[in-house]
């Protein structure tokens with residue numbers, strides 16, 4: 001039987017951390033994540049770990065570096081789109097000990113995650129952070145409707161009025177967190 005939901009097991013986090021045995025961090029960002037600043041990446045700057053940035057942008061590398069001079073200390077690849085062979089080829093040549101840090105829109109993170117899986121990265125080797133409103137959707141497991149989420153743990157489904165507990169698990173298929181019927 002095919003499972004009804006596909007659950008993302010990779011850790012979803014607010015703050016990036018450096019897991020043990022990390023030799024290198026490959027940091028993949030879209031422009032929103034980049035402009036959000038480096039606050040969530042600051043924990044990396046004091047370590048000996050090698051950083052390599054991949055930025056999805058329509059700007060030239062030179063323009064990116066003039067806006068973000070900190071990046072000039074590290075290798076950086078600027079890609080117009082990450083849904084390309086180029087990303088996959090970068091992911092495929094990484095050594096063991098390379099961990100992936102991904103931040104951007106929901107669809108961006110999804111694209112990178114799929115490419116990373118294809119390239120052989122495991123869930124434990126990825127840290128994913130979704131920026132923007134798309135991550136705050138709830139999928140009602142009773143009536144199969146999808147709604148924007150509020151901050152409460154308890155969610156009243158606007159379609160079927162069922163009280164739902166919002167699971168911490170994100171469903172890739174529904175692009176939403178699953179709302180389980182409250183017992």
Ligand SMILES: [Zn+2]
Pocket residue numbers: 140141142143144145157158159160161162
């Ligand atoms: Zn419902």
